[in-house]
Amino acid sequence: MIMTKKIFITLAACLLLAGTAAYAQQTVSVAYVNSEELLQVFPEKQQAAEKLLLLSDNYKKELELMQNEYNKKYSDYITYQASLAENIKLRRMQELTELENRMQQFMELAQKDMELQEMELLQPLRKKIGDAIHAVGLEQRFTVIYDLADPGIAFVSPEAVDANPLVKRKLGIKE
Numbered sequence: 786m787i788m789t790k791k792i793f794i795t796l797a798a799c800l801l802l803a804g805t806a807a808y809a810q811q812t813v814s815v816a817y818v819n820s821e822e823l824l825q826v827f828p829e830k831q832q833a834a835e836k837l838l839l840l841s842d843n844y845k846k847e848l849e850l851m852q853n854e855y856n857k858k859y860s861d862y863i864t865y866q867a868s869l870a871e872n873i874k875l876r877r878m879q880e881l882t883e884l885e886n887r888m889q890q891f892m893e894l895a896q897k898d899m900e901l902q903e904m905e906l907l908q909p910l911r912k913k914i915g916d917a918i919h920a921v922g923l924e925q926r927f928t929v930i931y932d933l934a935d936p937g938i939a940f941v942s943p944e945a946v947d948a949n950p951l952v953k954r955k956l957g958i959k960e
Contacts, residue, residue, distance in 0.1 A: 791884060813929075815928060815946070816930045816931075816945060817931040817945050818931075818948045819932065820914055820918070820934045824907070824910060826958055827910050827913075827956065829910055836906060840898075845896070847895075848892065851888050851891060854884065855884045857935050858877070858880060861877075862874075862878070862881065911955065914952070918932075920955055921951045925947070927950055
């Protein structure tokens with residue numbers, strides 16, 4: 786009976802040690818990146834920003850032309866309204882309203898186009914960053930890499946590894 790207990794205790798201790806050794810080999814490695822920071826230092830980001838600025842300037846110029854046309858028609862209407870027939874006044878007021886509506890539609894269209902262009906220009910850059918993060922995770926054998934740009938992250942341990950320098954190196958970006 787005592788011999789059986791010793792064998793059982795020895796066997797249990799061996800299993801415990803084997804389990805602890807196996808667990809120790811499966812360490813969890815956590816790292817973090819900030820994809821927005823990576824995007825800001827990405828060289829192609831500047832080119833995308835310049836294209837978006839040019840597009841924005843073009844929309845502003847077109848809107849200024851529309852605004853000038855509106856201002857001229859409005860000024861003419863105010864100047865001559867006392868001498869105009871009622872039907873002409875109504876037509877000119879309708880023209881002003883139509884111009885206001887066209888300007889509003891133009892601004893909405895410009896805003897949507899700017900958002901679409903930004904998405905199209907930045908999507909390939911975000912994919913490159915995502916691919917580089919994936920490659921670094923595999924190479925460095927991280928269990929997980931959190932993205933600090935994701936607002937769902939509330940805590941980052943001080944022991945976590947900052948993988949931004951590794952991803953920058955993978956992307957060929959110098960500090």
